[in-house]
Amino acid sequence: MVANMYKFSEYLRKRFGVRVYKVSIDAGFSCPNRDGSKSKDGCIYCDNRGFSFNSRIASLPIEEQIAKGIEFGKRRFKAQKFIVYFQAYTNTYAPLEVLKKKYDAIREFEDVVGLSIGTRPDCINGKILDLIESYAPDYEVWIEYGLQSIHNKTLEFVNRGHVYKDFLKAVNLTRERKNIKICVHVIIGLPHETKGDILKTAEVLGRLRLDGIKIHPIHIIKGTKLEEIYKKGQYKPLELDAYVNLAVGFLERVWSETVIQRITADCPREFLVAPMWIVDKNKALGKIEEKFLQMNTFQGRLYQERG
Ligand code: SF4
Structure with a gap:
């Protein structure tokens, strides 16, 4: 387990006093970046099959997906x-x-x-947030915004269909409600991003003092536009060591109270093109831990309130 960072498991244990498992479901929604409202192509790395094994049971009713996820979490992780x-x-x-x-x-x-x-971040409004907040008296409520990078040139290249300002707007609108926690998703290793770009994303998001962050290494999934770019030799994903260095540098710049919900990726081998180290999640986590210890560093060490 990775030391020196505020892990989600630690947060959940403190918050609920027992082991909590997150059940991922596919509720049958679409995306404006795939259905033609914004674009038909989607983000260049997008293929939701690779994001979760639960997508493979997406044809089941939501209740059945939840029931299966609960059963799995109880059996495998002794979650309560x-x-x-x-x-x-x-x-x-x-x-x-x-x-x-x-x-x-x-x-x-x-x-x-x-x-x-x-x-x-461009698919939210006050009414939807009010609906989401209406669950707060009975549940802990999170919203997770996919952002990936604060750099508009990157967002454009990966065809996100929104800019950084849309994310800030969404965060501000969400913060008008007191009972919704905000998590942001970022990707390390996007095409054309330098180390400086990646660490800048960390600094800027760090300063927002969000409740949570998920950090993923980029990985190329079969059938995506990114696979085409990769096969033409126009893009190379990060090697494991390079990812580990960047992930640690990223976390050093994130506020210490932001919960790290994720620092690696999951992708079934059959969907993955590269890099193959993605399939060994524990190895990546182990290396990140080693790096933290070697550098004698920790989440938030380089956090700065002002830029
Ligand atoms: S990754 Fe991009 S295209 Fe795919 S579902 Fe998310 S926002 Fe839509």
């Missing part, structure tokens, strides 16, 4: 409580009544203590 994570695609991209119906599925499970909703 659960957070339901609406993970695949854009989970606020539907009319309010449809959203409510889907989110309400969690109410059928007494061991569920949390609701976490993954979305794009």
Whole structure:
């Protein structure tokens, strides 16, 4: 386990007093960056099949997915409580009544203590946030915004279909509600980003003092635009050691109270093109821990309140 950072497992144990497992589901949403509203191509690395094995059971009703996830978490991790994570695609991209119906599925499970909703920063508004906050009296409520980088040139290259300002707007709107925790997703190793660009993302996001952050190494999934770019020899993903150095540098710049929900990636081998080290999550975590110890450093060591 990675030392010297504020791990999600530690946060959950403090918060709930028991082991909590996050159940990822695919609630059948689409994404404006794939259905043609913004673009038909999606982000160049996007293929939600690679994001979670749960996507493979996406054809099941939401309740069944949750029940299976709970059973798995109990069996494999001896978890006692659960957070339901609406993970695949854009989970606020539907009319309010449809959203409510889907989110309400969690109410059928007494061991569920949390609701976490993954979305794009340009797919949120006050009414949706009010709906999400309405679960707060009964559940811990998180919203997870996919951002990936603060640099608009990168967002454009990867075809995100939004800019950094959209993210800031979403954060401010969310913060008007006191009971929604905010997590941001970033990717380390995006095409054309320098070490300086990546650490700048860390500094700027660090200063926002968000509740949580998920950091992923970029990985190339079969059938994506990024695979084409890679096969043409126009892009090389990071080697494990380079990723480890950047991940530690990133965490040194993040506020110490921000919970690190993720620092590696999961991708089933059959969907992965490169880099193959992604499949050995424990090795990556071990190396990050080693690096922290070697450098005698910790999350937030280089955090600065002002830029
Ligand atoms: S926003 Fe998410 S679901 Fe939509 S195209 Fe990008 S990665 Fe895929």
